[in-house]
Amino acid sequence: MPDWHTLTYVVVDVEGNGQRPPDLVELAAVPIVGGVIGEPVSWLVKPDTPIKHFATRIHGLTNKDVADCPPFADVTDHVLAALDADALVAHNAHVDVDVLRRKLGDWKVPELFDTLKLARRLLPDVGSYKLGSLVEAFRLADEIPEGLTPHRAAYDALVAARLFVHLAAKARSVEELRGTSGGEGDDAPALF
Template identity: 45%
Template sequence: MDFGTWPELLVVDVEGNGATPPDLVEVAAVRIAGGRPVPTLCTLVRPPRPITSFATRVHRITNHDVADAPRWEQVAPAIQAPLQGAWIAAHNAHVDYTALSRHLPGWEPAGVIDTLRLARATYPDAPGYGLDALLTHTAIPLDGIPGCRHRAGFDAHATALLLLDLAGHYPTWQVLAAAGVPPGMPGAAVPDHEEQTLW
């Protein structure tokens, strides 16, 4: 895989407050540059509604943790800037894409790679397709990643390493994108249908 042919791409991860729809409490993005993950942004966000106890059990972010964090409108421009015009990737990407789209009106990535979809195509015999299962299956070393699982910075970095592992199974960016972009998402190939005429 020639990483020099890749478009601008950031692996993203978001954590929410447990509301429906969720308010964001943490956002991270890791740029893929020259075939390596480069942490680009990671910020806590003070949501307009409290974090539920269920959400805290998942990501361990408490209301106390975000009490002095900036509100979304204060960090949105800095988050949107690197994402503008770029591809994004995420594990189970519709979750992160939907949350970011709702919080960034008018933003649409150039394309969306779903590492969950890509992993199913790449490793059909994997025992599971959750992020933990895939990291175990691929034996990707995680020692150098700061933080812990279920925090946005850690998960974005781990997903970036997973994406790079998966990319090794594809000859070109175009083939990888064809396998990794879910139907209906930005970047999906438009099927060629012959025009049919009713006589």
């Protein structure tokens, strides 16, 4: 059974503008190589349409904050380089992946691990699976670098990376993370 450390991961989080479908305002990526969490990188970008007030209430970003930021097209190459990994990780991953697919066109999503789904499977008695609740339950925000705050992309990606490492340690192997050991068969869904 291959150890989960054998894959390289990138944990992502996006913050949107409140539109339907959401457009990107902020993106962060945190690498995990050899089981070690790296430094977050993040990009603030000017969305195609203005940020709605209710989105600002969640992440705190205003249209003024992004007025002088580049459009996403100007950072695409840097984002693609940051996303170059064996596997992508996100909490409630379909939201992040949908935004990234829209922004990156023909980008191919690598193997995907959703920490929300993993937590539900590996931590059945936690109660709430909201990222903030899991951060509190497992003290994932301890020693967070100064300046990172909840509901901003770098903070959320970093605590999701810590959550993933916590869950991966419980699973012990890639197969167990995928849900393909312990009698579940090899036909696990694409979103883990």
